[in-house]
């Protein structure tokens with residue numbers, strides 16, 4: 001079954017694999033990725049998590065572009081997101097960037113739902129989409145930091161454990 005989402009548990013040591021370069025090729029490299037990510041953010045803009053993102057068009061545009069570059073890079077394209085500072089671990093950096101926002105499990109579901117909607121419009125072998133989805137489904141668990149009982153917990157990233 002595609003587009004499944006499992007629950008976040010603080011006890012789980014979240015492991016994930018980076019998306020396969022096959023996805024990057026199938027989506028149509030930089031241009032295709034840009035189209036997917038802009039579509040995704042247009043869906044976000046109409047969603048229940050729109051309030052997390054800048055409402056001002058120019059600022060929102062910057063997020064779209066940064067997000068596009070990040071995904072181009074992590075899917076095996078050119079290193080257009082992280083240019084000079086190669087000392088940072090990109091996964092760790094991305095998790096910590098989300099610490100500035102109070103992200104609930106519910107926000108993660110909504111975020112993944114927007115991505116599902118964007119991906120469903122893409123014509124591509126489902127098994128390649130599934131591989132990309134697996135990365136998103138798992139990595140997104142690490143962005144959840146606020147729980148319904150009001151507690152806050154910043155996930156640790158322990159690669160390879």
Ligand code: HEM
Nearest residue numbers: 049052053054066067070101103107108111136139140143
């Ligand atoms: C697989 C999971 C996710 C990935 C790979 C991801 C990736 C990104 C990237 C690349 C950026 C832009 C970084 C930059 O400014 O340089 C970003 C920003 C952001 N993401 Fe995520 N994200 C994920 C999940 C989520 C979830 C579940 C939420 C829930 C609401 C979320 C909310 C945000 C917010 C609020 C921003 C920043 C907007 C701002 O700077 O004003 N993200 N994310």
